[in-house]
Structure formats: structure tokens, C-alpha cells
Amino acid sequence: ANTVRLILGDQLNASHSWFKQVDDEVLYVIAELRQETDYCLHHVQKICAFFASMAAFAEALQSAGHRVHYLTLDDSAAYRDLPALIESTLQDCKAKVFQYQRADEYRLLMQLQALAPKNVTVEEWDSEHFLLAFDEIPRQFTAGKHRRLENFYRLMRQRHHILMDGDEPCGGRWNFDSENRKRLTPSDIAELPEPLVFANDVTEILQRLDRHGVRYIGRADAQLLWPVSRRQALQMLDYFCGYLLPRFGRFQDAMTAEGSQRWSLYHSRLSFAINAKILHPRQVIDAALQAFEASEGAIDLAQIEGFIRQILGWREFVRGVYWANMPSYAELNSLGAERPLPDYFWTGETKMRCLSQAISQSLDYAYAHHIQRLMVTGNFCLLTGIDPKEVDGWYLGIYVDALEWVEMPNTRGMSQYADGGLVGTKAYAAGGNYIRKMSDYCGDCHYRVQDKIGDTACPLNSLYWHFMLAHRQSFSKNPRQSMIYKTWDKMPEETRQATLERAQWCLDNIEEL
Ligand code: FAD
Numbered sequence: 001a002n003t004v005r006l007i008l009g010d011q012l013n014a015s016h017s018w019f020k021q022v023d024d025e026v027l028y029v030i031a032e033l034r035q036e037t038d039y040c041l042h043h044v045q046k047i048c049a050f051f052a053s054m055a056a057f058a059e060a061l062q063s064a065g066h067r068v069h070y071l072t073l074d075d076s077a078a079y080r081d082l083p084a085l086i087e088s089t090l091q092d093c094k095a096k097v098f099q100y101q102r103a104d105e106y107r108l109l110m111q112l113q114a115l116a117p118k119n120v121t122v123e124e125w126d127s128e129h130f131l132l133a134f135d136e137i138p139r140q141f142t143a144g145k146h147r148r149l150e151n152f153y154r155l156m157r158q159r160h161h162i163l164m165d166g167d168e169p170c171g172g173r174w175n176f177d178s179e180n181r182k183r184l185t186p187s188d189i190a191e192l193p194e195p196l197v198f199a200n201d202v203t204e205i206l207q208r209l210d211r212h213g214v215r216y217i218g219r220a221d222a223q224l225l226w227p228v229s230r231r232q233a234l235q236m237l238d239y240f241c242g243y244l245l246p247r248f249g250r251f252q253d254a255m256t257a258e259g260s261q262r263w264s265l266y267h268s269r270l271s272f273a274i275n276a277k278i279l280h281p282r283q284v285i286d287a288a289l290q291a292f293e294a295s296e297g298a299i300d301l302a303q304i305e306g307f308i309r310q311i312l313g314w315r316e317f318v319r320g321v322y323w324a325n326m327p328s329y330a331e332l333n334s335l336g337a338e339r340p341l342p343d344y345f346w347t348g349e350t351k352m353r354c355l356s357q358a359i360s361q362s363l364d365y366a367y368a369h370h371i372q373r374l375m376v377t378g379n380f381c382l383l384t385g386i387d388p389k390e391v392d393g394w395y396l397g398i399y400v401d402a403l404e405w406v407e408m409p410n411t412r413g414m415s416q417y418a419d420g421g422l423v424g425t426k427a428y429a430a431g432g433n434y435i436r437k438m439s440d441y442c443g444d445c446h447y448r449v450q451d452k453i454g455d456t457a458c459p460l461n462s463l464y465w466h467f468m469l470a471h472r473q474s475f476s477k478n479p480r481q482s483m484i485y486k487t488w489d490k491m492p493e494e495t496r497q498a499t500l501e502r503a504q505w506c507l508d509n510i511e512e513l
Contacts, residue, residue: 001027003097009050011101012057013277016128022065030058031071035081040397043218045366048202049400052228053276073208090117101127105404106326129277132316141324146421153313176302180249184256192262196239197225198232218363226272233273240268241291246299249306253371255439257357267369271401281311318409321423334420337385342510353445354435366400378415379430383463388418426480432458453498459506459513466503
């Protein structure tokens with residue numbers, strides 16, 4: 001072949017301009033790699049979802065007439081890493097040109113940009129996936145500076161003419177968040193739809209992982225429930241538009257321990273397919289808009305706006321923050337958090353029911369929805385001062401949709417405030433009351449959510465105050481947070497002291513909680 005083109009595991013975009021023409025002089029390389037299974041400790045379903053999708057993509061390319069070289073772990077074991085594999089493939093084919101699509105993760109992009117094979121021209125292509133061009137990131141985001149999501153989101157709505165009425169937002173408002181914070185009642189829970197799952201046979205992938213001694217976490221199932229092909233991803237998108245979108249916004253923040261078969265509530269679970277580029281974000285947005293319009297009012301604006309905000313707003317926004325601030329972003333630790341992650345993050349074995357639910361579900365399905373990630377596991381790590389490196393590692397490993405460009409600004413930024421406010425405007429810290437309001441977790445918990453003090457008091461309550469006080473000097477400068485200190489100052493001295501003692505006990509005995 002004259003040209004070798006590399007396709008990474010998260011570049012399964014069948015609509016890319018590369019594939020418009022079949023050319024026998026072009027060889028596509030897709031490879032399962034140890035460097036990708038091993039850069040952190042992964043959930044087994046995440047590895048299986050990527051490998052199975054890569055294989056399905058290779059097959060689809062081949063049946064469309066393209067030449068594909070697919071390497072399993074058995075084949076790629078001969079190479080130290082990705083650059084070694086590329087160099088050797090280029091030599092074997094006597095290729096003159098090597099092309100790759102710009103990687104979305106910093107570590108991979110650095111690896112690719114450092115390649116300098118002899119007598120081969122190297123060309124970088126756009127991945128043709130995002131709604132904000134890569135070259136525009138520096139104009140929209142400045143390193144070390146906060147950019148408001150809301151402003152960015154409005155610009156994207158205008159630019160792409162999504163939910164716009166001329167120059168005005170449809171319905172006269174940009175934001176329906178205030179209507180989207182409903183808790184699930186028992187009758188709502190009874191009506192929750194079941195998640196659409198698949199049964200993709202991954203027996204051989206599991207055998208390969210074991211044969212090569214790849215370490216992993218989570219429930220290993222020979223039948224993978226995640227979508228691995230464009231057909232399956234489109235089925236999920238259809239299912240979302242038909243059954244989930246009508247209530248997406250309303251219950252976006254809700255959590256429940258009931259109906260464990262309905263673990264994803266009204267969430268789309270499309271993040272894996274979108275992040276692997278099996279689906280294009282514009283395609284997802286268009287399908288949702290079409291369902292909204294066809295419903296003639298049965299789906300209200302708050303539902304569709306809530307959904308579009310996530311994809312057109314948040315998803316593009318965190319990518320901008322990531323690229324504007326890497327590589328130093330990965331080192332930020334503005335709150336000086338240093339504690340190791342407790343062991344129950346790997347087992348779910350804690351008496352705190354909210355944590356145990358969110359962690360166990362993550363280990364079972366490689367999935368938790370946004371509020372479980374932000375306000376349950378994330379909030380706990382924030383309050384207890386867990387080292388952001390450990391927190392990042394956990395999120396990057398456990399979720400099927402986790403790729404560093406999207407995981408890190410969400411974790412280190414939005415959830416841990418380790419970036420000092422580049423993503424969010426304040427630390428998302430909460431006591432047990434938030435969990436009580438948004439879920440039914442607290443009912444059967446070992447701890448009492450209404451208590452701050454005493455052996456059975458919900459640890460989150462005292463930890464919340466401990467955290468807020470530890471950072472009083474900097475947080476009280478933020479008008480959104482300064483009020484809270486007035487509440488603290490009004491508490492009786494005795495209560496304050498006992499609260500801080502309870503928090504200290506919880507921190508000293510964190511593994512026992
Ligand atoms: P839905 O609730 O159905 O939302 C629809 C889509 O919007 C998602 O598929 C996703 O593409 C997009 N989206 C929603 N929220 C965000 C967000 N905050 N940032 C970027 N895109 C968003 N998302 C990832 O894709 N990968 C990650 O590694 C990841 N790590 C996270 C870590 C933490 C600590 C937090 C708080 C959030 C993280 N998120 C991550 C964002 C969000 O939680 C997931 O995108 C979402 O839960 C995926 O499930 P879903 O497809 O059912 O989403």
C-alpha cells in the first residue's frame with residue numbers, strides 16, 4: 001500500500017471523508033493495544049465495548065471494499081507500543097504516506113505527533129466529529145481562565161440554529177433547568193422504562209484479556225449489553241427519542257434504588273457510542289429535535305432543551321477547557337487534596353447507601369448517570385479531600401464512556417474543583433440533604449440523614465461543614481457561597497464543635513464508613 005491510515009478505538013466514524021472512496025493503495029490499521037488496556041485500571045465492559053466496536057467497524061469497512069489490517073492483542077503483543085507498531089507496518093508495506101485523525105486525548109496526540117518515520121510523509125486529519133472546530137478552541141477558551149458554559153452554549157445554539165426562533169431562543173428562554181429537578185415518586189418509578197440492552201458475544205475478547213493477563217475491574221459478562229455497531233447505536237437513539245426523551249429533563253437529576261432493572265432512568269446511555277464516534281453529535285441532536293417536533297407538544301421544550309444543552313453545550317465545552325489547558329490541567333490540585341481513595345470504591349462495600357448504590361451500579365454496568373457521578377461519588381471525594389489523581393483514575397477506568405478529554409474536566413474540574421474554577425463557578429459540595437431530596441437512597445441507610453452529630457449521623461453532613469470551613473477563606477469570597485457561613489456562625493458553639501469532631505472521626509476512619 002502507498003498509504004497507511006490509522007484508526008484509533010474512539011474514531012469509529014463511518015461518515016469520515018476517508019471512507020468516501022475505496023482505494024486499494026490505502027491500508028487501514030485498527031489495533032487492540034496493551035498500552036490502551038493498561039493506561040489505567042479499566043472496567044472490563046469498557047475494554048470489551050471498545051474492542052468489539054473496533055472489530056465491528058473493521059468488518060464494516062472490509063465489506064465496503066476497503067483494505068483493513070486488524071490486530072488483536074495476540075497480534076499486537078509483538079510491539080512495545082503504538083509508535084512501534086506503526087513504524088513496523090509502514091516498513092512492511094513500504095508505505096510513502098502515513099495518515100492519522102487528530103487524537104482527542106493528549107497522551108495519544110503527543111505520541112502521534114512525535115512520529116518521524118524515515119522517508120514517509122506524515123499527515124494529520126481532522127476527526128470530523130465535533131461541533132466546534134479544533135482550530136477555534138483557542139479563540140473560545142483561554143488557558144487558566146474561566147469561561148461561562150452558559151455564554152458558550154448560547155453561541156453554539158445561535159451558530160448551529162438549534163432551538164432558535166430567529167435570533168431568540170425558542171420559548172423565549174435559554175434555560176429550563178429550574179423545571180428539571182424533579183424527584184421520582186413511587187408511581188413514577190413504576191413507569192420507568194427498562195434500559196435497551198444488547199447481548200453482544202464477547203467471549204473471545206474476554207479470553208484474550210485473560211490470556212494476556214490484562215487486569216480489570218467490574219462485572220465480566222460474556223454478553224456485552226453496550227452497543228457495538230452503528231446499527232445498534234441507532235437503535236438506542238431511536239429508543240431514546242421514543243421512550244426516554246419525553247421525560248429526560250424532568251428526571252435528569254433524580255436517583256432511585258428501587259427498580260434496579262431500570263438503572264439508567266430516562267438517560268440516553270448514548271455517551272459511549274458518541275465518544276467512540278459511532279454516532280455524530282449532530283445526528284443525535286437532529287434525531288431528538290425531529291422527535292420533539294413530530295410530538296406536536298407532547299414532548300415539551302424543557303425536555304429537549306435539557307438534552308441539547310448536554311451535547312451541544314457541556315460536551316463541546318469540556319473539550320475546549322481540556323485542550324486550552326493541557327497538559328498542566330492534569331496536575332491541578334487547587335484544594336490541596338491528598339487522601340487516597342477508600343477501598344470500597346472498588347467493591348461498593350460501604351454502609352453509606354448512596355455511595356454503595358452508585359459504586360455497585362458502576363461495577364455492574366460501567367455506567368452511572370451524571371448526578372450519581374457528580375453528587376454521590378464526586379461529592380464524597382470532594383468533601384473528604386481525595387487526591388484528584390486517584391479520583392481521575394477511578395472515573396477514567398470505571399465508565400464505559402470515559403476518555404480523558406471529557407472525563408478530566410468533569411472530574412478534576414466540575415466535580416473536584418481542583419482546577420480552581422475553570423469549569424465551574426463554585427465547588428459542588430453538598431450534605432446528605434441533597435441526596436435525600438433527589439433520591440430514595442436515605443430511607444434504608446445505616447446512617448440518619450437528618451443528623452449531623454452522633455455515631456449514626458450521615459457522614460456527609462459533618463464532612464460538608466468540615467470541608468466548607470477548611471476552605472472558608474477562599475470560598476467566602478464567592479457570593480454564591482458566602483451566605484452559607486452565616487448559617488454556620490449562627491449555630492451554637494457546642495453543635496459546631498461536635499460537628500467538626502464527628503467529621504474528624506469520619507476522616508480518620510474513612511475505610512470504616
Ligand atoms: P445523558 O444524560 O443521556 O446525556 C446525553 C449526552 O450528553 C451524553 O451522552 C453525553 O454525550 C452528553 N453529556 C451530558 N453531560 C455531559 C458532561 N457533563 N460533559 C460532557 N458531555 C456530557 N461523560 C463522558 O462522556 N465521559 C466521561 O468520562 C465522563 N466522566 C464524568 C465524570 C464526572 C465526575 C462527572 C460529574 C461527569 C462525567 N461525564 C462524563 C458526564 C456525564 O456524566 C456523562 O456524559 C453521562 O452520564 C453519560 O450518560 P448518558 O449518555 O446516559 O447521558
